[in-house]
Amino acid sequence: MPDELLQRLRSFHEHTFPGVQNQFQDLVREGQHPTILFIGCSDSRLVPYLLTGTGPGELFIVRNVGAFVPPHDGSPVSPQSLPDSPPRGQRVLAGYHGTAAAIEFAVLNLNVAHIVVCGHSHCGGIRALYEGVSPQATNLNAWLELGREATLPVQMSPEALRRTEQRAVVLQLERLMDYPMVRERVVAGTLALHGWHYVIEDGEVHVFDLKSGSFVPASNAEHSGTGPFRLHEIADDGHSIFNEIDSSYAGRGG
Ligand SMILES: [Zn+2]
Numbered sequence: 001m002p003d004e005l006l007q008r009l010r011s012f013h014e015h016t017f018p019g020v021q022n023q024f025q026d027l028v029r030e031g032q033h034p035t036i037l038f039i040g041c042s043d044s045r046l047v048p049y050l051l052t053g054t055g056p057g058e059l060f061i062v063r064n065v066g067a068f069v070p071p072h073d074g075s076p077v078s079p080q081s082l083p084d085s086p087p088r089g090q091r092v093l094a095g096y097h098g099t100a101a102a103i104e105f106a107v108l109n110l111n112v113a114h115i116v117v118c119g120h121s122h123c124g125g126i127r128a129l130y131e132g133v134s135p136q137a138t139n140l141n142a143w144l145e146l147g148r149e150a151t152l153p154v155q156m157s158p159e160a161l162r163r164t165e166q167r168a169v170v171l172q173l174e175r176l177m178d179y180p181m182v183r184e185r186v187v188a189g190t191l192a193l194h195g196w197h198y199v200i201e202d203g204e205v206h207v208f209d210l211k212s213g214s215f216v217p218a219s220n221a222e223h224s225g226t227g228p229f230r231l232h233e234i235a236d237d238g239h240s241i242f243n244e245i246d247s248s249y250a251g252r253g254g
Helices: 004-030 048-052 098-108 124-131 138-148 158-176 180-188 240-250
Strands: 036-041 059-064 114-120 192-199 204-209 214-217
Touching: 036 048, 036 098, 048 059, 059 098, 098 114, 098 180, 114 158, 124 138, 124 158, 138 158, 158 192, 158 204, 180 192
Parallel strands: 036 059, 036 114, 114 192
Antiparallel strands: 192 204, 204 214
């Protein structure tokens, strides 16, 4: 049986690499200086380089199920997931949080100017919030809690899934603002946050517009996401602007 993966590795080395060798060698000599942190779902149909027309050295990428952002302080997002845990803010749990580590590295070491959170249509992670997953998948079960708040109290339908996918993006942007190094830079105007929902079948990203609290197709959008923020758009008491927008957008009230 031919080893197809090995064939592909050889083909890259022999045929593809010579065409981009100089580019990669420059990137080794000068180091990487990506300006965009791309937080995307792991879905195989989401291809960040195609969407953004970028190449080697341009995107610092972290991907996970659902394009979720864990809390910076490591606290559980839902009380029921750890019944005896102390309230948020009373502890900091550093640990094996790969996505959180990537965010810290991208902001503190690479000084990225943009953070994109990119969800997508037909997301299996979002669907799993309604359908559940195998009890064997203990990590996945815990991970999905990062999107729980985005779910709607309705029967699952294509429309409900689409709205949940978009609400989940906003929820992650909100959680990003709890990262001190993110918040500082957003307030200073040196870091912009972008919320995207990629519609696979249309090949179009819908970008989150902070003013209208809605997702706008890129073909009609005036900007590529929520950012760049301006200082007056940040509420005095922290990240409440996201809560307000999310509430009005989602119709959650309060
Ligand atoms: Zn997905």
